Amino acid sequence: MQPLTRALDVACALAQASNGLTLQQLCNRLPVPAGSMHRLLGVLQEERFVTRAEGSTRYFIGPAAWEIGRNVRAATRSLPKRALGLLPELAETLGLPVHFAELRDGRAVCAWSSGDGHDVPPAPAVQAGSPLPLHATASARALMVDLERYQIRQLLSTAEFTPYTPRTPRGVPEVLERVAFTRTHGYNVAHGEWDGRTWALSASVRGGAGQVIGSVTVATRQTRPALRVARDRVRREVLRTAAAMSAELGWCPAPTAASSPAAA
Numbered sequence: 001m002q003p004l005t006r007a008l009d010v011a012c013a014l015a016q017a018s019n020g021l022t023l024q025q026l027c028n029r030l031p032v033p034a035g036s037m038h039r040l041l042g043v044l045q046e047e048r049f050v051t052r053a054e055g056s057t058r059y060f061i062g063p064a065a066w067e068i069g070r071n072v073r074a075a076t077r078s079l080p081k082r083a084l085g086l087l088p089e090l091a092e093t094l095g096l097p098v099h100f101a102e103l104r105d106g107r108a109v110c111a112w113s114s115g116d117g118h119d120v121p122p123a124p125a126v127q128a129g130s131p132l133p134l135h136a137t138a139s140a141r142a143l144m145v146d147l148e149r150y151q152i153r154q155l156l157s158t159a160e161f162t163p164y165t166p167r168t169p170r171g172v173p174e175v176l177e178r179v180a181f182t183r184t185h186g187y188n189v190a191h192g193e194w195d196g197r198t199w200a201l202s203a204s205v206r207g208g209a210g211q212v213i214g215s216v217t218v219a220t221r222q223t224r225p226a227l228r229v230a231r232d233r234v235r236r237e238v239l240r241t242a243a244a245m246s247a248e249l250g251w252c253p254a255p256t257a258a259s260s261p262a263a264a
Contacts, residue, residue, distance in 0.1 A: 006032055006040055011049060011065055020058035029032060052062045083248035086114055087216065089243045094218060098127045100205075101139040102214045106155055108132040109139035119156065126219065135160045135169050138190035138202035142215035145204050152176060165196045166263035170253075187239060197221045201234055208250025217241050 009030050013022060021029070027037050041059060044050035048064035084100075090184040091098040091114040099113040110130040126132070134140045134156055142153050156172050169175050182204075190200045200219035207213045218234050246253075 003040070006030070006036070007044060009051075010037075010040060010044065014059060014061040015065065017060075019058075020060040022057045023059070045153060055061040074135065082168070083245045084112065086241050086245050086248070088114060090216070090218070090237060094230075094237055096218050096220045096234070097126075099139070099217050099219065100214055101132055101137075101143060101202075101217065103140075103143045103212075106158070108134055108137065108143055110139075119264070133162065133164070133194055135161050135175050136164055136190065136193040137217075138188040138200045138219075139215045139217045141175070141179050141182055141188040141190075142204045142214060142217070144179050145188075146212050147179075149176060152179060165192050165193050167192045167196075170195065187235060199231075201231070201238050203238050205242050206246040206249065206251040210253075211249060216245065 009032075010026060013026060013029055023034065023037055023041065026032070026041075027034050030037075032040070041050055041052075045052060045059075045062070048062045050059050051062040052059045084196060087098050087100055092147050099110050099115070101108055102111045103109075108131065110126050110128055110132060113125055113130075132139050134144075142157065147155065152175065153172055155174060161170060162168070163170065169178065178188060187201055187203045190198070190202075192198060193259050198219055200217055202215045202217040204212045205214045205216055216238060218238055
């Protein structure tokens with residue numbers, strides 16, 4: 001197992017070094033003797049996981065590793081049937097509209113919606129393919145939960161901060177504050193931001209590498225009397241569904257201190 005572990009450590013180190021690393025720099029970062037590192041780099045280079053230009057002493061992440069990354073991103077664009085099947089189950093359980101959103105080319109887009117044929121129409125109407133305002137929806141904020149502040153600013157730099165209602169965030173700082181809430185609590189709530197009568201709750205869905213690939217959302221008119229007494233249940237069911245979908249996609253979260261064997 002040690003050679004495999006070392007190979008993964010080398011790949012991770014190079015993936016984080018845009019300017020590449022020399023053999024000595026890799027040895028300094030990783031507890032691997034120079035001779036072993038040289039042999040390991042030779043194998044990785046032969047398999048195209050590491051590359052080095054002729055005459056250069058610096059190693060870079062190779063095309064085989066990039067190809068794996070592209071394949072992973074492509075695979076997450078198509079949800080397995082079992083994961084996708086959890087969405088209508090959530091809509092049936094709660095009796096409320098559900099939609100699943102993805103971040104595509106810098107835009108939040110609805111990829112699936114229970115709106116068609118559902119007893120309670122979503123509000124505002126969210127159908128598959130519909131764009132979702134980055135600044136005014138819980139769905140979009142759940143998609144941004146792992147982004148750095150500068151990445152969120154960059155994403156919002158071309159967004160129109162349309163003031164849909166008095167509760168609509170008016171600028172980047174307000175969006176950053178709401179994304180921070182999502183990181184702390186594991187879900188996001190939008191209360192009359194896009195539509196004055198809409199209440200929505202969203203949670204992130206992760207792929208096998210832990211990356212956020214989408215968000216699952218329950219969104220409906222906040223005037224429904226049953227909703228006012230059922231928000232805790234909505235939160236529990238949305239979080240449960242997001243976790244179940246993530247598990248179907250291979251995500252296994254790190255155990256918390258309370259659940260680790262050492263803490264038992």
